[in-house]
Structures are given as C-alpha cells and as structure tokens.
Amino acid sequence: xxxxxxxxxxxxxxxxxxxxxxxxxxxxxxxxxxxxxxxxxxxxxxxxxxxxxxxxxxxxxxxxxxxxxxxxxxxxxxxxxxxxxxxxxxxxxxxxxxxxxxxxxxxxxxxxxxxxxxxxxxxxxxxxxxxxxxxxxxxxxxxxxxxxxxxxxxxxxxxxxxxxxxxxxxxxxxxxxxxxxxxxxxxxxxxxxxxxxxxxxxxxxxxxxxxxxxxxxxxxxxxxxxxxxxxxxxxxxxxxxxxxxxxxxxxxxxxxxxxxxxxxxxxxxxxxxxxxxxxxxxxxxxxxxxxxxxxxxxxxxxxxxxxxxxxxxxxxxxxxxxxxxxxxxxxxxxxxxxxxxxxxxxxxxxxxxxxxxxxxxxx
Amino acid sequence: xxxxxxxxxxxxxxxxxxxxxxxxxxxxxxxxxxxxxxxxxxxxxxxxxxxxxxxxxxxxxxxxxxxxxxxxxxxxxxxxxxxxxxxxxxxxxxxxxxxxxxxxxxxxxxxxxxxxxxxxxxxxxxxxxxxxxxxxxxxxxxxxxxxxxxxxxxxxxxxxxxxxxxxx
Amino acid sequence: xxxxxxxxxxxxxxxxxxxxxxxxxxxxxxxxxxxxxxxxxxxxxxxxxxxxxxxxxxxxxxxxxxxxxxxxxxxxxxxxxxxxxxxxxxxxxxxxxxxxxxxxxxxxxxxxxxxxxxxxxxxxxxxxxxxxxxxxxxxxxxxxxxxxxxxxxxxxxxxxxxxxxxxxxxxxxxxxxxxxxxxxxxxxxxxxxxxxxxxxxxxxxxxxxxxxxxxxxxxxxxxxxxxxxxxxxxxxxxxxxxxxxxxxxxxxxxxxxxxxxxxxxxxxxxxxxxxxxxxxxxxxxxxxxxxx
Numbered sequence: 001x002x003x004x005x006x007x008x009x010x011x012x013x014x015x016x017x018x019x020x021x022x023x024x025x026x027x028x029x030x031x032x033x034x035x036x037x038x039x040x041x042x043x044x045x046x047x048x049x050x051x052x053x054x055x056x057x058x059x060x061x062x063x064x065x066x067x068x069x070x071x072x073x074x075x076x077x078x079x080x081x082x083x084x085x086x087x088x089x090x091x092x093x094x095x096x097x098x099x100x101x102x103x104x105x106x107x108x109x110x111x112x113x114x115x116x117x118x119x120x121x122x123x124x125x126x127x128x129x130x131x132x133x134x135x136x137x138x139x140x141x142x143x144x145x146x147x148x149x150x151x152x153x154x155x156x157x158x159x160x161x162x163x164x165x166x167x168x169x170x171x172x173x174x175x176x177x178x179x180x181x182x183x184x185x186x187x188x189x190x191x192x193x194x195x196x197x198x199x200x201x202x203x204x205x206x207x208x209x210x211x212x213x214x215x216x217x218x219x220x221x222x223x224x225x226x227x228x229x230x231x232x233x234x235x236x237x238x239x240x241x242x243x244x245x246x247x248x249x250x251x252x253x254x255x256x257x258x259x260x261x262x263x264x265x266x267x268x269x270x271x272x273x274x275x276x277x278x279x280x281x282x283x284x285x286x287x288x289x290x291x292x293x294x295x296x297x298x299x300x301x302x303x304x305x306x307x308x309x310x311x312x313x314x315x316x317x318x319x320x321x322x323x324x325x326x327x328x329x330x331x332x333x334x335x336x337x338x339x340x341x342x343x344x345x346x347x348x349x350x351x352x353x354x355x356x357x358x359x360x361x362x363x
Numbered sequence: 364x365x366x367x368x369x370x371x372x373x374x375x376x377x378x379x380x381x382x383x384x385x386x387x388x389x390x391x392x393x394x395x396x397x398x399x400x401x402x403x404x405x406x407x408x409x410x411x412x413x414x415x416x417x418x419x420x421x422x423x424x425x426x427x428x429x430x431x432x433x434x435x436x437x438x439x440x441x442x443x444x445x446x447x448x449x450x451x452x453x454x455x456x457x458x459x460x461x462x463x464x465x466x467x468x469x470x471x472x473x474x475x476x477x478x479x480x481x482x483x484x485x486x487x488x489x490x491x492x493x494x495x496x497x498x499x500x501x502x503x504x505x506x507x508x509x510x511x512x513x514x515x516x517x518x519x520x521x522x523x524x525x526x527x528x529x530x531x
Numbered sequence: 532x533x534x535x536x537x538x539x540x541x542x543x544x545x546x547x548x549x550x551x552x553x554x555x556x557x558x559x560x561x562x563x564x565x566x567x568x569x570x571x572x573x574x575x576x577x578x579x580x581x582x583x584x585x586x587x588x589x590x591x592x593x594x595x596x597x598x599x600x601x602x603x604x605x606x607x608x609x610x611x612x613x614x615x616x617x618x619x620x621x622x623x624x625x626x627x628x629x630x631x632x633x634x635x636x637x638x639x640x641x642x643x644x645x646x647x648x649x650x651x652x653x654x655x656x657x658x659x660x661x662x663x664x665x666x667x668x669x670x671x672x673x674x675x676x677x678x679x680x681x682x683x684x685x686x687x688x689x690x691x692x693x694x695x696x697x698x699x700x701x702x703x704x705x706x707x708x709x710x711x712x713x714x715x716x717x718x719x720x721x722x723x724x725x726x727x728x729x730x731x732x733x734x735x736x737x738x739x740x741x742x743x744x745x746x747x748x749x750x751x752x753x754x755x756x757x758x759x760x761x762x763x764x765x766x767x768x769x770x771x772x773x774x775x776x777x778x779x780x781x782x783x784x785x786x787x788x789x790x791x792x793x794x795x796x797x798x799x800x801x802x803x804x805x806x807x808x809x810x811x812x813x814x815x816x817x818x819x820x821x822x823x
Contacts, residue, residue, distance in 0.1 A: 015543070016543055016551065017544070038492040039544075040546070040589065041589055046501065056711070062734065065548050066549075066552065112555075128556065135556070139689055144645075144689070145553065146552065147646070149690070149738070157741055209466070211465075229443030287742065296388075306420070308420055325420060325421035330469070333468060496590050517628075518623055522713075524764045528765045529764060
C-alpha cells in the first residue's frame with residue numbers, strides 16, 4: 001500500500017519553508033519525491049537592477065544571512081573586475097578574515113541543526129554554544145551577529161587594530177579545542193553514527209553528473225573548492241593559505257558533516273595565518289568608485305560551495321543585469337538521489353545535510 | 364584543461380561559426396568567452412563539456428534593448444576553468460541542454476519563468492520558484508505589471524502612514 | 532488568573548533566514564532566557580497560541596500562511612520578527628512580495644532588526660506572552676509594555692537604532708541615496724529640512740553612517756526595537772535642520788555644517804568662521820575683495 005506524506009511548508013524541522021510531497025511503501029521507504037520550491041523567492045534579481053551600487057552592497061548581503069558575507073564580497077569582485085580596480089592587499093586580507101569567520105559560524109549552525117534533527121541534544125547544545133563565541137566576535141568587530149557589512153566596492157569598510165586582532169586570536173584559542181573535541185564526538189558518537197552513517201547516500205558518479213559543489217561534493221570525494229581551483233583575493237596571492245580540504249568517500253549524511261568539520265578547522269587555521277601576517281596599507285581605493293559599462297563573471301567559495309556572480313553594467317548608477325548562482329541551486333537536485341529509497345523519518349535530516357540555503361537559491 | 368584545448372575540440376564541430384576570446388580575472392584566472400552565431404550549436408558545446416567531465420554552472424539571460432530578442436549566456440566549468448557561451452534568440456526559444464548536462468536543469472527552468480524563453484526538450488514543465496499568481500517573463504519588464512497597476516508603491520503607502528501618525 | 536503555557540510556532544514567509552537562525556539561538560541557548568523558561572515549542576501550528584512570523588511574505592507563502600491561520604484557536608498572539616516582517620524592509624516593492632504581514636493577520640508585537648539579536652527575539656516572545664495573558668483574561672492590550680528582560684546589554688560597536696546629530700547635517704541626501712531599504716526620508720519646507728529615520732524600515736546595515744560625509748548620522752548600540760503594533764508607524768527619529776537667514780540679503784539658506792567646515796579648515800576654529808552669509812553673497816563679497 002502506497003502512502004502519501006507531506007512535510008512543510010511550515011515545520012519546526014525546516015529552517016526555511018519548502019514543501020515535500022512524498023510517497024512511501026509499508027516500511028516507510030520513499031518511492032517518489034516531489035519538492036515544491038519558491039516560498040523564499042523575493043524577486044531579488046529584479047530588485048538589484050532598481051537599486052544603486054551602494055545599496056546593492058547591502059541588498060546582496062540580505063540574499064541569505066548564513067553566507068551573507070560571500071554575496072557582497074563576490075558582487076564587489078565583479079564590480080572591481082569591470083572597473084579595473086586593484087584592491088589593496090590589506091583589504092584582501094580583511095575580506096578573507098571576514099569570510100572565514102562566517103564560514104565557521106555557518107557550518108557550526110548547520111551541524112547543530114543536524115544534531116538537533118538527530119535528537120542528540122547534548123551535542124546540539126555544545127555546538128550552538130561553541131558557535132556563540134563566533135557570534136559574539138562578529139558582533140564586537142563588525143556590529144552584527146549575522147550581517148557584517150564588511151565589504152565596500154574597492155575594499156572593506158572595516159579595519160583591524162591590535163586590540164581586535166588580539167580578540168580574534170583569543171576567541172580562536174577558546175573555540176579551537178572545543179571544535180576538535182566536537183569533531184571527535186561527531187566522528188565517534190554511536191547514537192549519531194546510527195542516525196547518519198549510510199543515510200542519504202550520494203554516489204560520486206551522481207555527484208559529478210548533477211554538478212554539486214562545496215561540502216556536499218567533498219562528502220562524495222570531489223574537490224571543486226574555488227579557493228583551490230580558481231583562487232581569488234588573498235588565496236590567489238598566498239598559495240599556502242588555500243585550504244587542505246577534507247574529502248570523504250562515503251557520500252552520506254555523516255560524511256558531509258565531517259567534511260564541514262574539515263572546512264571549519266581549516267578556516268580557523270586560515271584566519272590565524274592571515275592575522276599573523278597582515279599586509280600594511282589602505283583598506284580601500286575609493287569609497288564611491290565610478291563603474292563603467294562592462295560585463296564580468298566571478299566566483300568564490302561560500303560555506304556551501306561555489307558562488308558565481310554575473311554582472312552587466314552600462315555606466316549608470318545601477319546594474320543592468322545581475323545574476324548569481326549559489327551552491328544549493330545545483331546541490332538541490334542531488335536531494336532526489338539521496339532521499340529516494342531512504343526512510344521518511346530521515347527526510348528533514350537529509351535535507352539538512354546539503355546545508356540548504358533556500359533563501360540564496362530562490363532569491 | 365587548457366582553454367586552447369577546448370577551442371580545438373569545438374573548432375570543426377560548430378557549424379554556424381563562433382567568436383572566441385580569452386579573458387583573465389583580477390587574480391590571473393583564465394576563462395573563455397564564446398559567442399555562437401547559431402543558437403543550436405549550444406548542443407555541440409554541451410556535448411564537448413560533458414566529454415571533458417565538466418558541468419553547467421548556471422545560465423544568465425537578459426532581454427536586449429536595441430534588438431528584439433534575448434541573449435542567453437551559459438556558464439560551464441571544466442575542472443576550475445570557466446567557459447562562458449553566449450547565444451542569441453529572437454523567437455523566445457532555445458534548445459535545452461539538460462538532456463545532455465543535467466546540471467543545466469534549474470538554470471533553464473529559470474530562463475523559462477523569468478524571461479519566457481522556452482528551453483525546447485527540457486524534461487520538466489513545472490514552475491520552479493515563480494508563483495503561478497505572477498505571469499512568466501517577469502524579468503522582461505522593468506516594472507512588474509502587477510505593481511504598475513497599483514499606481515503607487517508600497518513604500519509610498521507606508522511612508523504616508525508614518526507621516527499621518529508621526530506629528531512633530 | 533491561571534498561568535498560560537505559551538506554545539510557540541514559527542512561520543517563515545520568505546526571510547533571508549537570519550531571523551530564523553537567531554530564533555533557534557534564542558530558543559536553545561540558555562543565556563537568552565527563553566530556553567530556561569516554560570515556553571513550549573510545538574510541532575503543529577494548530578497547537579500554538581503564539582506565532583513567531585518572519586519574512587516579507589512572498590507570493591507563494593501567502594495562501595499557505597492564510598491556511599495555517601485558520602487552524603489556530605483564538606486567542607493567539609502574533610509576533611513579527613525582523614524588519615521585513617514589519618514593513619517588507621529591503622525587499623519592499625518587489626513583484627514577488629505581498630506583505631507586510633499585517634495585511635493578512637493582526638500583529639501584536641513587532642521586532643525590528645536585520646536580523647534582531649536573539650535578546651530582542653526573546654524580548655518579543657516575552658512581550659507576546661504578556662499580550663496573550665491579557666487577551667485570555669479579557670483585558671485591553673496596553674499602549675506600551677515596559678522592557679521585560681532588563682539584564683541584556685550590547686557591545687558599544689553593535690549597529691542598533693540610528694540617530695542623527697542635526698548640527699552636523701546639511702540635508703545632502705547621501706544617507707537617503709545609500710539606504711537600501713528606504714528607511715530615510717528628507718523633506719524640505721520653508722524652515723529647512725526634516726530628516727526622518729523610520730526604525731521599522733531600517734535594516735541596521737550602517738551604510739548611511741558609513742557614507743555620511745560629516746558624521747551626522749550614526750548608529751547607537753540600542754536594540755530597543757521590540758514594540759507593540761500601535762507603535763509601528765510612530766517609531767521614527769525626526770530631526771529639524773533649519774535654514775539660516777543670510778545677514779546680507781535675507782534669503783534663507785542651508786549653512787555648511789560645522790562637521791564639513793572642520794574638515795576643510797583644519798587649523799581654524801569653525802565657530803568663528805561662519806558669519807551667517809549665504810553662498811551667493813559670499814561669492815560676491817569675495818569677488819569684490821579680490822578684484823574691486
């Protein structure tokens with residue numbers, strides 16, 4: 001007997017609204033998946049053409065609060081490519097610091113949601129509390145726990161003095177041992193392993209065909225990290241900065257979580273490396289640079305994978321066309337492979353394992 | 364993969380001819396820009412990308428202001444190298460490459476709903492993000508029709524309320 | 532009156548997920564008080580009596596929200612979390628946005644912020660509970676409710692409510708131009724400029740302060756943005772920037788701000804520089820001085 005099951009669009013297990021229509025057999029094994037999207041579609045590609053370049057520094061940040069730094073960062077790279085602006089080295093360093101801080105916080109949020117959905121409350125609380133250190137750091141240095149407003153066209157809005165660098169290092173000193181402890185517990189915790197190992201498997205061949213990126217790709221043994229494959233910003237100038245990514249072959253929920261731990265610990269290492277050798281100089285070229293007519297495509301590595309921006313300008317104050325593609329946009333199709341043949345009770349956890357950023361995806 | 368290698372691979376296969384240029388970003392990463400004379404040649408490009416184990420990253424579209432029709436740009440990735448392929452359609456149709464490269468799936472569905480450009484041969488006919496209460500091709504218009512019919516913006520309405528309730 | 536057990540259910544109507552992420556922090560991290568209180572988080576909207584709603588209400592969410600609202604038993608309380616739930620904020624006037632929320636449901640408490648701190652979300656839930664208690668006992672909802680969690684503080688660098696120093700402002704409209712969510716409006720009348728900042732439309736990004744050439748507009752670290760619905764349109768910072776009368780020709784003119792003068796005349800006392808003269812008369816006087 002086939003049973004029909006719906007999940008969403010509003011559910012405590014779903015951070016963002018999405019609607020699953022499933023069919024399952026007697027063993028609650030899923031035989032058919034239909035996913036309805038569009039709940040977070042805000043028409044942002046239309047909005048960006050109605051706002052000027054300064055306003056878009058902030059609008060792009062509101063694409064998604066979890067990778068909120070990557071959007072203005074990548075948007076700025078596109079503008080700078082068109083305007084032929086060379087960003088000061090100090091600004092490149094500051095951009096990378098902001099980005100890696102966000103990566104740690106974003107990945108930790110995903111992991112705490114994973115343990116929440118796996119009903120492992122102790123691990124969940126410990127992960128959330130570890131993340132709080134990063135949240136406090138962001139609020140003290142950048143003024144907000146989620147949206148840092150760090151980027152400017154041609155540089156950064158913020159700078160770091162010795163006091164702030166000390167605060168960053170002190171925070172990392174507190175967080176790093178906690179992260180290593182969490183990594184060990186996520187790897188070995190029996191209850192979590194039982195819930196996540198072998199669940200939501202994405203075989204490597206499917207991963208390649210669908211074109212997944214980020215930790216979802218790394219969990220299936222593929223490395224297409226933009227910081228490594230097409231390095232930008234300070235990653236381009238300092239090859240040692242590029243992450244040594246964690247690759248896992250299992251392709252399951254657990255493997256993706258552990259790939260994220262690899263990202264987090266590398267992010268901590270990267271931040272330490274950058275602040276240990278901060279380039280001197282300005283933090284931007286011009287507060288309000290002139291943007292000529294042109295076209296550019298740029299990429300960065302967001303916490304969830306490859307982020308690409310296309311920008312077309314005509315010399316006016318507003319973009320003619322701006323389009324961006326976030327990792328979840330392509331990772332989403334992999335969900336069907338992961339969910340089909342798995343259990344109904346695992347659906348929200350499998351969804352969480354691609355670290356879906358629906359607001360990014362639907363714009 | 365070297366860009367030259369890709370160019371050599373498509374040279375003899377693109378029937379309609381194409382323009383080719385190499386571009387370098389501010390950090391030295393090379394990418395290719397290919398402009399197809401005949402939009403149908405996108406299938407050949409997709410097959411070549413597939414042969415190199417590449418993927419479709421996304422596709423961008425926009426309505427041309429000077430000449431009727433749409434420009435569509437596919438962005439492909441082969442092991443970290445970007446290949447941007449531009450084509451032009453005057454009748455709101457393109458050949459879908461999703462049957463060749465499944466990674467183009469959502470990008471083409473978005474072209475359909477945002478620009479009313481139909482990817483012929485696409486396996487999925489449903490809307491993706493755009494609600495059925497909104498007509499497809501919404502990005503073709505500078506101001507959306509539904510908002511234009513209202514005459515005033517939400518911003519005006521709300522600020523009027525602010526003015527009414529906030530007397531100094 | 533018997534104690535109400537607040538049963539909370541969250542609905543995301545198209546937010547950037549910032550408010551939803553911070554809601555989770557408010558719900559699970561002890562220091563934000565909600566996790567240690569007797570608030571219950573229910574799995575089904577029909578069991579809720581306190582709705583936390585985020586997002587600017589997208590076209591696709593509308594019918595699902597309406598449907599969810601029919602399942603609730605009255606009385607219930609609605610807490611709108613995030614600037615975009617209150618006024619659609621930065622997403623306003625998009626084809627895909629049907630909000631704000633109060634078009635479709637009676638909102639009780641608004642929590643502005645982008646995203647609000649978990650402290651503010653906790654405060655919003657606490658105020659929502661107060662309103663719920665009053666609804667259950669048949670009392671009229673008061674005009675304001677005093678801050679419930681008075682032990683929260685924010686670092687000095689927190690980008691909170693914006694403020695303006697009118698002495699430094701010249702009405703140049705830079706802030707209005709760079710504000711991404713039309714939270715600033717500058718009007719002009721015979722007396723001068725009126726500078727308005729509507730906190731419920733503000734996305735607390737600090738763009739205005741960053742680009743302001745004189746430092747007139749600035750963010751405070753106040754996160755006092757949890758207000759009742761009746762305060763929605765009146766939570767505005769209004770400042771008058773008066774014209775001066777030219778001592779020479781009598782015309783009204785906008786004097787340069789002391790902030791700007793200080794930047795140009797670094798070695799002089801700016802208070803002594805300006806002798807109430809409009810730019811036109813100054814030009815004439817300078818011309819006479821040099822060529823007469």
